[in-house]
Amino acid sequence: MALALARGAGGEADAKRQKYTGAELVPALQEQLIHVQHVNRKSGLFGPTMLLSGHEGEVFAGEFSPDGRALATGSFDKGIYLWNVYGECENYGVLKGHANAVLEVHWKHDGTQLYSCSADKSVCVWDPESGKRLKKLNGHTAIVNSMQTSRRGVPYLVSGGDDGTTKLWDLRVRRCVHTFEHQYQILAVSFDDTAERIFSGSLDNTVLVYDMRMRDADPEVLEGHGDSITGLDVSKDGNFLATNSMDNTVRIWDVRPFAGGRNRCLRIMRGATHNFEKNLLRVRWSEKDALLAA
Incomplete structure (x- = not known):
């Protein structure tokens, strides 16, 4: 907070304003009648909380870009909205092309592409700069609930849907x-982390682990949740898998390839709840595997 005194041509303060000098602020500050914010904000937001308005339906998905400067959100309104993270958080782009609700969105590791899956049974690849759809992957016969891309190596994409299938796509050839x-x-x-295995969370409370090198072999099964599994994420170091379930728990699993022991579940955390809507939370x-959000 700063005060400025306007001075006339003769260098004297205007008479009307002269009675308000800095001296009057001292007692007020001492009596804590005026609060001065001394904390240096670490955010570029105009306020501590920004409400992003624009979607015409429920928002089912959201992810920050790798550089942290943009946010992509997917909604029941079939659109993907792109937002600036800093300043006034303007909506700078809308990606249209899905024919039903958008259920999950992900950025490419370098931020140059955006991926989405939808209840219209498709997976799409977008150019966030131009707003154009680059690819549409058809093959599922029911709602596509989730998708993810490989972090490095061959540009693979995996998707899972209500048809009970987990599909592996090679983005170089646009096919399953x-x-x-x-x-x-x-x-x-x-x-x-290395795209050598695929994790699939199912309605039957299990996580199926498919080996990419032995694709026709039976999957390893991670058991322990008491209800449907709605979210999966592998830690940045590739050692741990976090799962979110409708049993209102988040579990952490040791997914290192040669980890010993039959029970890979390391920790059970409670507090993240599902409500009657049964959305896919x-x-x-x-970024550094120190925290989990659910």
């Missing part, structure tokens, strides 16, 4: 290169 089948709906999917690790 393998389908893993299951008798129950797949609600969440993810690659491990996700879980995410922080």
Whole structure:
């Protein structure tokens, strides 16, 4: 907070303003009648909380860009909105093309592309700069609940849907290169750090672990949750898997390839609850794996 005194041509303060000098502020400050903010804000937001308005339906998905400067959100209104994170958080782009609700969105590791899946049974690849859809991947016969891309190496994409399939796509050729089948709906999917395994969270309370090198082999099964698994995320170091379930728990699993012991569940955390809507609530690790959000 700063005060400025306007001075006339003769260098004297205007008579009307002269009675308000800095001396009057001292007692007020001492009596704590005026609060001066001394904390240096670490955010570029104009306020501590910014309300982003624009979607015409429920918002089901959201993810920050790798550089932290943009936010992509997907909604029941079939659109993907792009927002600036700093300043007034303007909506600078809308991606249209899905014919039903957008259920999950992810950025490419370098921020040059955006991926989405929808209840219209498709997965799309977008250019966030131009707003154009680059690819549309069709193959699922029911709602596509989740998708994720590989972090490095071959540009793979994995998707899971209500048709009980987990599909592996090679983005270089725009087609599905393998389908893993299951008798129950797949609600969440993810690659491990090296894209050698696929994790699929299912309606039957289990996580299926598919080996990319032995695609026709039976999957390893992670058991422990008491209800459907709605969110999966692999830690940045690739050692741990976080799962969110409708049993109102988040579990951390040791997914190192050669970890000993049959029970890979390391920790059970309670507090993240699902309500009667039974939405697909996700879980995410922080940048340095120090925190989890659910």
